[in-house]
Amino acid sequence: MSSDAGSIPAASKSSHTNERNVVKYIVRSLMVLFVLLCQLAPTAASRFQEEPFLKLSVEDFADYGRVTVTSNHPLRSSIEKNGIYLLVRIRADQPFRIRRGSFRSRFIESVGWTQGVDFYVLNIKVQMSDFTHASTNLTRPHRLVIDVLPEGADPRPKAGQEAAEGAATIPKKETGARTTERAAPRTETPAAIPTQSLAQGTRTIIIDPGHGGLEVGAEGQNGTLEKDITLSLSLKLKAIIERNLAYRVVLTRDRDVDVPLERRAAIANNEQAFLFVSIHANGFPGSKARGAETYFLNLNATDEEARRLAYMENNSTELDQVQGDAEDDIKMILWDMAQANFLKQSSEMAELIQSELNTLRDTRNRGVKQAPFKVLTGVACPAVLVEVAFISNPDEERKLLTDDFQAAVAQAIYTGLAKFIRQYARD
Amino acid sequence: MDIKRILPLGVLSVLLLVLAVLFFVGGAEKPPALAPVPVPDDAGEDSAEPPQTRTITLFFLSDEDNLLHPEEREIYTHELTVFEAKQAIEELVRGSSSGAVASIPPGTRLREMYIIQDGVAYVDFSRELKDNHGSGTAAETATVFAIVNTLTYNFESIKRVSILIGGNERETLNGHIDLTRPLLPRLDLIAK
Ligand SMILES: [Zn+2]
Numbered sequence: 001m002s003s004d005a006g007s008i009p010a011a012s013k014s015s016h017t018n019e020r021n022v023v024k025y026i027v028r029s030l031m032v033l034f035v036l037l038c039q040l041a042p043t044a045a046s047r048f049q050e051e052p053f054l055k056l057s058v059e060d061f062a063d064y065g066r067v068t069v070t071s072n073h074p075l076r077s078s079i080e081k082n083g084i085y086l087l088v089r090i091r092a093d094q095p096f097r098i099r100r101g102s103f104r105s106r107f108i109e110s111v112g113w114t115q116g117v118d119f120y121v122l123n124i125k126v127q128m129s130d131f132t133h134a135s136t137n138l139t140r141p142h143r144l145v146i147d148v149l150p151e152g153a154d155p156r157p158k159a160g161q162e163a164a165e166g167a168a169t170i171p172k173k174e175t176g177a178r179t180t181e182r183a184a185p186r187t188e189t190p191a192a193i194p195t196q197s198l199a200q201g202t203r204t205i206i207i208d209p210g211h212g213g214l215e216v217g218a219e220g221q222n223g224t225l226e227k228d229i230t231l232s233l234s235l236k237l238k239a240i241i242e243r244n245l246a247y248r249v250v251l252t253r254d255r256d257v258d259v260p261l262e263r264r265a266a267i268a269n270n271e272q273a274f275l276f277v278s279i280h281a282n283g284f285p286g287s288k289a290r291g292a293e294t295y296f297l298n299l300n301a302t303d304e305e306a307r308r309l310a311y312m313e314n315n316s317t318e319l320d321q322v323q324g325d326a327e328d329d330i331k332m333i334l335w336d337m338a339q340a341n342f343l344k345q346s347s348e349m350a351e352l353i354q355s356e357l358n359t360l361r362d363t364r365n366r367g368v369k370q371a372p373f374k375v376l377t378g379v380a381c382p383a384v385l386v387e388v389a390f391i392s393n394p395d396e397e398r399k400l401l402t403d404d405f406q407a408a409v410a411q412a413i414y415t416g417l418a419k420f421i422r423q424y425a426r427d
Numbered sequence: 428m429d430i431k432r433i434l435p436l437g438v439l440s441v442l443l444l445v446l447a448v449l450f451f452v453g454g455a456e457k458p459p460a461l462a463p464v465p466v467p468d469d470a471g472e473d474s475a476e477p478p479q480t481r482t483i484t485l486f487f488l489s490d491e492d493n494l495l496h497p498e499e500r501e502i503y504t505h506e507l508t509v510f511e512a513k514q515a516i517e518e519l520v521r522g523s524s525s526g527a528v529a530s531i532p533p534g535t536r537l538r539e540m541y542i543i544q545d546g547v548a549y550v551d552f553s554r555e556l557k558d559n560h561g562s563g564t565a566a567e568t569a570t571v572f573a574i575v576n577t578l579t580y581n582f583e584s585i586k587r588v589s590i591l592i593g594g595n596e597r598e599t600l601n602g603h604i605d606l607t608r609p610l611l612p613r614l615d616l617i618a619k
Contacts, residue, residue, distance in 0.1 A: 218563035226563070232441050261598060279601075283563015285528050286490035295564070300611055371568055373597055374605040387564050 052094055054120065054141065057101025058108050065107030067124055069144040071096070075137060077144055084109075084129050085270070087263065088122040088146065096120065107131075107148050112270055114262040114378065123266045124148070203274035204248045205241060205417070206267065208375065209234035210280035210385075213258030218283025220397035226281045229391065229400050234279050236410035245418065247274070252280060265378035269338070275349070275417065276383035278375055281400060283392040290393045293365030294354040295385040296346035297339045297377060306340075338380035345382035345424060351425075353416030360408055362399075363389065378394035382424065386413060479504045481511075483581040485519050486573040486617065487527035493565050494618040495573055496527050508584050509542050516540065516550060519577050530573030532559035538594065546586035547609045548578050554593045562601040571604045572613045579612040587611055 055070040069075065069090070076091040098113050098120075109125045130151035137144055209230040211217035217226025230251070238249045250271055252264040268276045282289070299306055339346070350368045358365045366387075376383050388409045389396040399405040481504050486495040502514040516537050522529045534555035542548045558569065576586040587609035591597070597606050604610075 211602055216562075217602060218561065218566070261602070280564060280567050283561055284490060284493055284565040284569070285488060285561055288490040289493050289565060293565075300605070300608060302611065370606075371564070371603070372605045372610070373603055374607070375602075377605060385564075390563070390565075392561065392563060392566075 051097050052092075053097040053099050054090065054113075054326070055099040055101050056111060056113075056122065058103045058105045058111060060105045060107060063270050064147050064149040065105045065126075067108065067111065067122075067146045067147075067148070068101075069122065070101075071142045072141050074139070075144045077135075077137070079133070079135055079146065084126050085267075086124040086126065086133055086146065088124065088135075088144070090120045090122065090144070092118055092120055107150065110270055112266060114266045121260075121262060121265070121266065123269050123270055171363040202246070202248050204250055204271045205245075206250050206252060206264075206271060206273045206276045206381075207234045207238055207241075208252040208264050208268075208276065208278040210278055210375075212253050212256055215258055218281060218391045220391040220400075221287065221394050222397055224391055224397050224401060226283070226391055229281045229388075229406075230279045231256065231389065233410055235280070236406055237413055239276070240410055240414045241417070244414070245421070247421075252255070261374045262378060264375050265338075268383075269378070269380050273379070273381045275421070276376075276381055277353075277413065277417065278373075278383070278385040279413075280385060280387050281389060281391040282387040284390060285392075287393050289390045290358070290396050291366040292389055293366035293369050293387045294357065295369050295371055295373060295376075295387070296350045297343060298372045299337070299340055299343070300372040304396040311405065338378050339376050339378045339383055341380070342382045345420075346376075346384055348369070348423070349382050349416070349420040350384045352419045353384060353413055354421075356412040356416040357386070357388070357409070360412055382420070388413075430466075435470055442603065444531050445618060483511075483515050483518075484577070485515065485523075486530060486576050487523040488530050488573070489618065492618060493569065493614050495530070495569065495576060495619050498523055498525060498527060498604055500524075508582050509540060509548075512542065512548060512578055512582055513537065513540050513583055516574070516579055519573065530570055532561070532570070534559050542585060546584055547589055548582075548585045548587070548591045550574060550578070551591040551594055556590075557592055557597070557600050560601055564603045567600050567603045568616070569601065571606070571610065572616050575610045576612050576614070576617065 016329075050072055052073045053071060056069050057070075059066055059068075069077075069088070073096075078089050080087045080089070095115075103111070107127055109127045110123075111125070112123045114121045114123065124146070126148055128150050132149050132151055133146060135146040136143065145245075210226070211225075211227035211230060215227065217230070219225055234251055235254070238251060241247060241249050250267065250273075252267050253259045265276075282293070303343075347368065354365070354368050356364060373385055376385060389400055389405075391397050391400060449561045480501045482499050483502055484497045485500055487498055488494075489496050500515075501517045502511055502518065505511050520531045520535055520537055522531075530557060531552075534553075536553040536555070538551040538553055540548065540550050556570075560566065571590065574590060578588050589596070589609040590600075590606050592600075599606055
């Protein structure tokens, strides 16, 4: 240090210029770095801060309807056709914000979202039962395009087919061009479309036969499966309701297939169901348990949470918005806890059905109960789950297989429902 | 001399650089993944002392009333609740010592368990919990709430229980009770 001090006069000048050069250099590098970082920043910020969303819009072209899901994240999806529904499952590692877009279509009756653990399901209800669909996944922005084409109504099936293939293969620019080109005919008078839309004012009752497909449910000691009993009972109940009431009845499944639990609720909500009845047969270890019990949803919430939920439901819920929205808007409901709004009516319906089941010969009354059933949480109408008897009890298993007992159970459930409808319709 | 005068500038520029990088990249950092955060028990025992035990209550089933029946058991105390809670579930898995109906199907193992700070216990079972389960609403309700009640009844810091199978969240055990949200206890299912 002291030797440095001694050498000042000799080295002073050159050291000074050197120093300035270094300072200049450092300042310039910092500026360059700053500019570089500033340019990087927007992408980094948007990538990490922008909330993931799914935006849905529905529009018509001359001979087909198009559903577009746009997102700021890559979309991994699968599509399944089920009757008049297209079910689009989109994987989601994190929650997405659901955004509404425009909705105007002669081909598509309604669309709705259901949320699962790590996925969302878009339920597209198509106006006609004979239709084909084509889909494609595009990027910049990430979007999933699904075209719905009526099969019978298309006067030029080849053109329709081409449209479908176009959506699936044409690169995004061309798709865009075709979109604007075809946007004009939208206002033209639509070609004759075989719609199956409901007679206005007809209310729908949903019957949900528990389990199905690989989900066999409980199993009796003699091999009877819950899924078979529930389907058979549900078909009988449907027939009785249709014979006696001016209501439309929709089954969540009418054959031995897997139907995810959220989809059962989604079907009810898409139908704007009036009532929902899930049919099950009970099971317990051993062979002694017997009798019938009727459930409605337990929210699995503390009193405080239930109060908050009730407040939300009664004020500015998604449900209210949907009812109040203009027709243009997408009927979109986050059905996660929709049933919270209907617990009182659901408990009344449960009481009425249970008291009818109690009149059945040799049926033990296990009463009305509450449990957090997955299938009921998302249903946006009064909803119950009926456990008609114990399949694990060999006596009841035998009874459950007979036509007479099934008919009596179906009749009892119907009577309870009819009583509830008389009460509920009056309110 | 050069170095002496330049050094502070160098240090300053490095600092600025670090700050700039932190400013732009810092926001990108994701919150830490959910990790086991054992909640310390209020009874802080000295681990050098001989192991002490405490009495807990397990819940088993009865095919007479299909309710949950209490049965007492001794477990070793530990300053961490999660270690006591694990013993409780392992005892529940082992079954009743008085001939009551098992609440956990045979072959099931407790894989892992952790408690997060807001009082939710995550209990991860092997897939036998689902595969060997007889199913049916009554059976499913009994199994699920035997687990939930055993944990919430004995450990004050556990308020809710989430049941996982094979490390994953499942929608239901066999099509009935919703397992996607942590469950609150159901004292009404306990036999009087
Ligand atoms: Zn069932």
